[in-house]
Amino acid sequence: MTIVTLAFSTYTKIFKERIYTMNIQLTPLAKERLNTSLGVRPGYVKLFYDTEGCGCDGITVLLIINEPDSGDIKVEAGLIPLLINPQQEIYYEEFMRLDADPNYPSFKLSSNSMVYSTNVKIRDIR
Numbered sequence: 001m002t003i004v005t006l007a008f009s010t011y012t013k014i015f016k017e018r019i020y021t022m023n024i025q026l027t028p029l030a031k032e033r034l035n036t037s038l039g040v041r042p043g044y045v046k047l048f049y050d051t052e053g054c055g056c057d058g059i060t061v062l063l064i065i066n067e068p069d070s071g072d073i074k075v076e077a078g079l080i081p082l083l084i085n086p087q088q089e090i091y092y093e094e095f096m097r098l099d100a101d102p103n104y105p106s107f108k109l110s111s112n113s114m115v116y117s118t119n120v121k122i123r124d125i126r
Contacts, residue, residue: 022084022094023076029100030107034080037064037122044068044081045122049091058091060109060117064124092116 024047026034034045046063068083075082077098084092093111098120100107107120 021076022089022092023096024082024109025095025097026077026080027097027099029102030098031078031080033100033105033107034062034122037124038081041126042066043124043126044083046072046083046085047075047088047092048085049088060091060120062107062120062122064122064126066126 038045043064043066046065046068048061048063049058050061065083069085071086072083073086075084093113096109096111096116098107098109101118105121106118107122108118109116109120
């Protein structure tokens with residue numbers, strides 16, 4: 001029991017100090033599509049695990065928002081202003097890739113160990 005408590009305490013401390021940083025490598029086409037979606041209006045892209053009204057366990061979507069929500073953190077993704085809520089980080093790995101489908105208006109989110117989705121949609125809610 002002591003070992004479990006110590007492990008949990010260490011994990012909590014590391015998470016609160018933000019040692020963990022999520023990184024998403026964007027392909028050139030994904031960068032182009034995200035920039036086009038952002039357009040000239042100010043905004044942020046938010047990686048979001050949506051569980052409302054989808055009829056399933058949840059789906060990954062990219063939201064375009066006006067302002068970061070309270071607590072949102074920056075995802076390392078080059079010059080694209082990408083955010084995530086820290087409570088949703090558990091659904092994703094530390095290092096991922098985002099690619100765009102050249103023939104369809106969707107994205108593919110993957111990592112070295114899995115494909116999260118080949119049909120990630122972008123939704124502008126500004």
